Amino acid sequence: xxQTRFNQRExxxxxxxxxxxPFQFMQFDQNRKLLVNEVGEYLFLSNxxxxxxxxxxxxxxxxxYLNLKGKHFLFDSDSRAPFELLALKYxxxxxxxxxxxxxxxxxxxxxxxxxxxxxxxxRVSADRALYDMSPETAQRALDLVFRSPAPEIKIEFQxxxxxxxxxxxxRIVEESNRRALETGKNVEFVVTTNLALATDVMLSYFRExxxxxxxxxxxxxxxxxxxxxxxxxxxxxxxxxxxQRAREVLDFDKLSAIMTATRLSLQHPREVIDEYVLRGxxxxxxxxxxxxxxxxxxAKTIGYSVEEFLEFYKEALDxxxxxxxxxxxxxxxxxxxxxxxxxxxxxxxxxxLQSPAGAGIGVAVYNYDGDVYASDxxxxxxxxxxxxxxxxxxxxxxxxxxxxxxxxxxxVASSSVESMPGCADCAFQVFCxxxxxxxxxTQGDMVGHRPTSDFxxxxxxxxxxxxxxxxxxxxxxxxxxxxxxxVPLNQLAIEEVxx
Amino acid sequence: xxxxxxxxxxxxRQSVIGKVTTTELSEIQSRKDSVLIWPHHKEPQDQSGYLAxxxxxxRPSWEARAPLIHSVPKLSYLSTGDVIYLGTDxxxxxxxRRDSPHNFILFTDQCNSYxxxxxxxxxxxxxxxxxxxxxxxxxxxxxxxxxLGITGGEPTLFKDHFVKFIEHCNTKLPNTALHVLTxxxxxxxxxxxxxxxxxxxxDIMLGIPLYSDVDSEHDYVVQAKGAFEETVIGLHxxxxxxxxxxxxxxxxxxxxxxxxxxxxxxxxNLPFAAHVALMGMEMTGFVNSNSEALWIDPIEYQPELAxxxxxxxTAGLNVSIYNHQLCILDHRLWPFARKSISDWKNIYIDACQxxxxxxxxGGLFQSxxxxxxxxxxxxxxxx
Numbered sequence: 001x002x003q004t005r006f007n008q009r010e011x012x013x014x015x016x017x018x019x020x021x022p023f024q025f026m027q028f029d030q031n032r033k034l035l036v037n038e039v040g041e042y043l044f045l046s047n048x049x050x051x052x053x054x055x056x057x058x059x060x061x062x063x064x065y066l067n068l069k070g071k072h073f074l075f076d077s078d079s080r081a082p083f084e085l086l087a088l089k090y091x092x093x094x095x096x097x098x099x100x101x102x103x104x105x106x107x108x109x110x111x112x113x114x115x116x117x118x119x120x121x122x123r124v125s126a127d128r129a130l131y132d133m134s135p136e137t138a139q140r141a142l143d144l145v146f147r148s149p150a151p152e153i154k155i156e157f158q159x160x161x162x163x164x165x166x167x168x169x170x171r172i173v174e175e176s177n178r179r180a181l182e183t184g185k186n187v188e189f190v191v192t193t194n195l196a197l198a199t200d201v202m203l204s205y206f207r208e209x210x211x212x213x214x215x216x217x218x219x220x221x222x223x224x225x226x227x228x229x230x231x232x233x234x235x236x237x238x239x240x241x242x243x244q245r246a247r248e249v250l251d252f253d254k255l256s257a258i259m260t261a262t263r264l265s266l267q268h269p270r271e272v273i274d275e276y277v278l279r280g281x282x283x284x285x286x287x288x289x290x291x292x293x294x295x296x297x298x299a300k301t302i303g304y305s306v307e308e309f310l311e312f313y314k315e316a317l318d319x320x321x322x323x324x325x326x327x328x329x330x331x332x333x334x335x336x337x338x339x340x341x342x343x344x345x346x347x348x349x350x351x352x353l354q355s356p357a358g359a360g361i362g363v364a365v366y367n368y369d370g371d372v373y374a375s376d377x378x379x380x381x382x383x384x385x386x387x388x389x390x391x392x393x394x395x396x397x398x399x400x401x402x403x404x405x406x407x408x409x410x411x412v413a414s415s416s417v418e419s420m421p422g423c424a425d426c427a428f429q430v431f432c433x434x435x436x437x438x439x440x441x442t443q444g445d446m447v448g449h450r451p452t453s454d455f456x457x458x459x460x461x462x463x464x465x466x467x468x469x470x471x472x473x474x475x476x477x478x479x480x481x482x483x484x485x486x487v488p489l490n491q492l493a494i495e496e497v498x499x
Numbered sequence: 500x501x502x503x504x505x506x507x508x509x510x511x512r513q514s515v516i517g518k519v520t521t522t523e524l525s526e527i528q529s530r531k532d533s534v535l536i537w538p539h540h541k542e543p544q545d546q547s548g549y550l551a552x553x554x555x556x557x558r559p560s561w562e563a564r565a566p567l568i569h570s571v572p573k574l575s576y577l578s579t580g581d582v583i584y585l586g587t588d589x590x591x592x593x594x595x596r597r598d599s600p601h602n603f604i605l606f607t608d609q610c611n612s613y614x615x616x617x618x619x620x621x622x623x624x625x626x627x628x629x630x631x632x633x634x635x636x637x638x639x640x641x642x643x644x645x646x647l648g649i650t651g652g653e654p655t656l657f658k659d660h661f662v663k664f665i666e667h668c669n670t671k672l673p674n675t676a677l678h679v680l681t682x683x684x685x686x687x688x689x690x691x692x693x694x695x696x697x698x699x700x701x702d703i704m705l706g707i708p709l710y711s712d713v714d715s716e717h718d719y720v721v722q723a724k725g726a727f728e729e730t731v732i733g734l735h736x737x738x739x740x741x742x743x744x745x746x747x748x749x750x751x752x753x754x755x756x757x758x759x760x761x762x763x764x765x766x767x768n769l770p771f772a773a774h775v776a777l778m779g780m781e782m783t784g785f786v787n788s789n790s791e792a793l794w795i796d797p798i799e800y801q802p803e804l805a806x807x808x809x810x811x812x813t814a815g816l817n818v819s820i821y822n823h824q825l826c827i828l829d830h831r832l833w834p835f836a837r838k839s840i841s842d843w844k845n846i847y848i849d850a851c852q853x854x855x856x857x858x859x860x861g862g863l864f865q866s867x868x869x870x871x872x873x874x875x876x877x878x879x880x881x882x
Binding site: 005006007009011012013014039041066067069070071077079080081084085088089343344345346477478481485492 | 613615711712713714715716718719722724725727728731732735757760761763764766767768770789812813814815
């Protein structure tokens, strides 16, 4: 064999008349543009390279050119490959749409013995007949749930304090399991509870029926009790005791907690996080207050601006990363969700940040009185007197009217970032989502106005911050990947360094 | 490793493929597929029914009553259960060794690519008729064989017959894992991928090479325009029909530069790959004539190799490094290094003799004996 039998590289070269594939871009910092394509792959270009690229003057044998081509920002032949691959990746990014509504929230009781400052909905009342979901309502709601084409269904018990209607929960679990068997669907359960009323009987039932528990922990006692008043002012003590008790009965990973940040929390990010570590949690979700319900009335005392929240978020994230560096495995869930979208070809099932919005097509809420809402926030808005996201009621309205009606179609059409002003050309579009209910609550219509939107400010800043952190430090890179995979840092394969 | 021998044949009218037995078989029925290896001076008790008898004697004292190959030197390398080919000219070639984990079928010598570094250069011949030998082999090898390779050339060039052959393996060797080396190009045709998926083999893996994230680069390495497009779409078709795939990347002077970008391309476009192998080059075949264009001391591409491994592993892909000696690999990469070189072409050089990690190290290809990294040296300090 002689070398002459082989063609030289130039023979295979392409690159005359390259053309663009769809992408968004932004001035990331003074010197660099960030380019993000339709499926979330990103690339930084110097301002000079960017100019060359968009003016189609880029040297077609340069690394920059090949990088842009390899990541599907341009194409230069009639090969089907870039289009096939983009189509498949696009489908993967939108795969949360498959199956339609998966999360079904049952407000089994609106009653609660807590009176939290930020709570949107609950009532301190003993009137069961008025504020508990009746067995008949539950049955009819399940009729709707099992009409959903989703093969995997998640039923979440909400309140109020759902344990005040434990019998209702049991009925729904049993009936769902029966229907799941009948229809070949898979059903998961989660109960959102403050645990204060959790008896051993309840905990054993949850273990036997594989019901997960999501509870509230806002931080150490002085924060938690200030945020979550109840008679005796002992919410923290009860939560900690009951966590302990619940963990003795349930598997560790069946129990998680969420925090809601108030003005007080904002001053103590480290204390909040330390409390989560102290109580043995391996994840924390840094959640801002919602602009609904009681939180609006008390905004002056517990509220804060989005800028203040972002400052808190960044400081808290720094501290969490620091803990991870020191060997404590603690995942910040919101970052995990966004990082998964940025760094992997996959998507997340997080209904509060997707496009089109998850309202109705990813989640539905069955209120204690049978009203069906497009999301948890929708019913909170309704409690404030705005009924516009009420899809119907389990009694007179049919599945088709609720899930195929004009209202839900309007919500979907108004919550696709691909077409929303200010989002359609945003570089972070693929990583982000829309919240038409938030827009209505704060700006008066579903589409909203991006330049003055707190939703936009918050997510834009967080996404940019996460990319900056990821690009800044190889150890942070590893920590973020460990979060994405939900594994301890030392279990990332590359860290298994031979002695 | 001895894989062939030559003797003198008597009464062997056509070439045959048979199963080795080193002891006489009592049942005449089982002799019809067997070749008796007879290194003894005494006469076998009963010669009837064997495919052939092999003996090292140049002039056996006994009278042959079966086709005979005599004067075969050193028969001891053959063991019961091996499968051998006997030519009418007395040529004895091993097709299958029961005790080896590295058995493979060279399906065809034809190929539709012409890779710069091909270790098994293709031949433009019509060798379709050899598929009969492959079927014969499948019928003879031990059904407990854990793994069998299918290589070439490009095995899929036999198209439907390739799929039928896989189905045959499924029937005859249901417990044998199949590892097929293919460029995957023909799976660009979705129907072909569907057919292979329908063969429903319980344990098959297609090892498919990809050399760049950019089509023109890959096409240059495999010397075929459009190959990248065909392979990448083919990979997706295979995934769609549930056929497990492995990506194989040979690292050399033309591929190491964009290794990290290729790794990222794999994580974003081929996340379904069951395994990614980053492989050192075998110094044989076309490599010898393209040495100038291909050779780079592996020590020089360690940064790219480490970066690519890191990208793949952190993204959750199962990644291995093949054909690299531990002494030239970054310590962080040791957990990814596998002893990947088949036993029959695996060597260690003088420098390896006192090395403390020789047993964990995959060593070198026989073909690298003269040309290998200038930085191979015994690892003496494990601290």
